[in-house]
Amino acid sequence: MSEALNSEWYSGSSGALPGPRELAWEAEHLEGSSPREILQWAVETYGGDGLALSASFGGPEGMALIDMISKISDEVTILTIDTGFLFEETIEFREEVMRRYKLPLEVLRPRLSVEEQVQRYGERMRTCSPDLCCQVRKIEPLERALEEYDAWMTGIRREQTPQRANTKVVAWKERYGAAKIAPLAFITEEWVHEYVAEHDVPVNPLLKRGYKSIGCEPQTRPVAPEEDARAGRWSGMEKTECGLHWVDGKAVRNESS
Numbered sequence: 001m002s003e004a005l006n007s008e009w010y011s012g013s014s015g016a017l018p019g020p021r022e023l024a025w026e027a028e029h030l031e032g033s034s035p036r037e038i039l040q041w042a043v044e045t046y047g048g049d050g051l052a053l054s055a056s057f058g059g060p061e062g063m064a065l066i067d068m069i070s071k072i073s074d075e076v077t078i079l080t081i082d083t084g085f086l087f088e089e090t091i092e093f094r095e096e097v098m099r100r101y102k103l104p105l106e107v108l109r110p111r112l113s114v115e116e117q118v119q120r121y122g123e124r125m126r127t128c129s130p131d132l133c134c135q136v137r138k139i140e141p142l143e144r145a146l147e148e149y150d151a152w153m154t155g156i157r158r159e160q161t162p163q164r165a166n167t168k169v170v171a172w173k174e175r176y177g178a179a180k181i182a183p184l185a186f187i188t189e190e191w192v193h194e195y196v197a198e199h200d201v202p203v204n205p206l207l208k209r210g211y212k213s214i215g216c217e218p219q220t221r222p223v224a225p226e227e228d229a230r231a232g233r234w235s236g237m238e239k240t241e242c243g244l245h246w247v248d249g250k251a252v253r254n255e256s257s
C-alpha cells in the first residue's frame with residue numbers, strides 16, 4: 001500500500017511512485033503501446049516486488065500476460081483467487097501452468113470457508129445475493145492482498161463488456177491505494193488468440209469444451225458459438241461482473257474483475 005506524498009507522487013516500496021495525476025499522463029502516453037511495452041514500463045516503474053499480476057487461470061488473456069511477464073521478470077507475483085467454488089479443471093490447470101512458469105504464486109482465499117459462509121448466510125447466498133458472495137469470496141481477499149503491492153495488472157479488455165469500455169491502460173485506484181494496469185485494454189480478442197497460438201501458451205482445457213469465460217463452477221456454463229463470451233457467467237441473472245465495492249452501504253459495480 002502506498003502513501004501520498006503530494007497530489008502527484010506516492011511513496012511506495014521502491015521509492016517515489018507516480019500518483020493519480022502522473023498516471024493520467026502515463027495512461028495517455030502508453031495508449032497504443034504494445035502490451036509488452038506496457039509490461040516493461042510497469043516493471044521499470046514498480047520493480048518486481050511492488051508489482052503483481054492478477055489472473056484467474058480461466059481466460060486466455062491472463063495466460064498471455066503470464067507468458068509475457070515471465071519473459072521480462074521472474075519476480076512479479078501472480079495473484080489468483082480461489083473462491084472455493086472453482087472448477088477442478090481450473091485448479092489442476094493452475095498447478096500445471098505454475099510448473100512451467102517460474103514466477104511466485106499467491107493463492108488468495110476468503111476469510112470464510114464455504115461451510116462457514118453457508119452457516120452464516122445460508123445455502124442460497126450464491127443465487128440470492130451473488131454480489132455479496134463475490135464481495136466475500138473475491139473482492140475482499142483481493143483488497144487484502146493488494147495492501148502489499150504498489151500496482152497490479154489485469155487482463156481485462158475494453159471490448160469485453162460495457163463496464164470495461166472505459167478502462168484506462170493505467171489508473172490510480174484510491175480504494176486499493178495502488179495503481180491498476182491493464183496492458184490489454186485496447187487489444188482485440190483475435191490478437192490474444194494469435195499470441196497464445198504463436199507462443200504456445202497453455203489455456204484452460206474448459207475453453208475447448210464450449211466455455212468462453214470461466215469463473216466459479218456453479219455460475220458458469222458453456223455458451224453457443226453465436227453467444228457473447230460472458231453470456232455463460234451468472235446466466236439468467238442481471239449480474240455481469242464480480243468487481244464491485246461498497247459506497248455508503250450500497251454495492252456499486254466497477255470494471256474490475
Ligand code: SF4
Nearest residue numbers: 130133134137216219
Ligand atoms: S461467482 Fe458465484 S460462487 Fe463465485 S464468488 Fe461470485 S457469486 Fe459466489
